[in-house]
Amino acid sequence: MRVLHHMAQRAMPSFVDVEARGKLKDHIDSCISCQAEASRYRSLSRIIGSFSSEVYEPPFDLVPGVMASLDRPYHEAKRRVKAGAAAGAAVAVAGAVVIARLARRRAA
Numbered sequence: 001m002r003v004l005h006h007m008a009q010r011a012m013p014s015f016v017d018v019e020a021r022g023k024l025k026d027h028i029d030s031c032i033s034c035q036a037e038a039s040r041y042r043s044l045s046r047i048i049g050s051f052s053s054e055v056y057e058p059p060f061d062l063v064p065g066v067m068a069s070l071d072r073p074y075h076e077a078k079r080r081v082k083a084g085a086a087a088g089a090a091v092a093v094a095g096a097v098v099i100a101r102l103a104r105r106r107a108a
Contacts, residue, residue, distance in 0.1 A: 028034040
């Protein structure tokens with residue numbers, strides 16, 4: 001009986017529109033918990049059915065505004081990476097110059 005109860009609880013949304021059959025129907029007819037669940041789903045289905053089906057158009061500038069705000073962080077991050085790479089290259093060149101001078105001093 002417990003397996004039927006779990007099956008009925010999981011399949012309850014489909015029982016709102018189509019009546020259950022066989023053992024599941026017998027279980028739902030005899031189980032107070034499943035009857036209450038079916039009642040809640042029927043009520044929810046009626047409420048959802050009462051919603052209007054109006055289609056709302058977004059403001060004309062919504063998409064460009066969103067895309068611009070998404071693109072801005074990418075460009076800022078790209079600039080930071082370029083600046084970091086330039087700084088890293090400058091440090092590497094400076095390090096190479098220092099090492100070269102030290103090598104000349106030791107050779108002399």
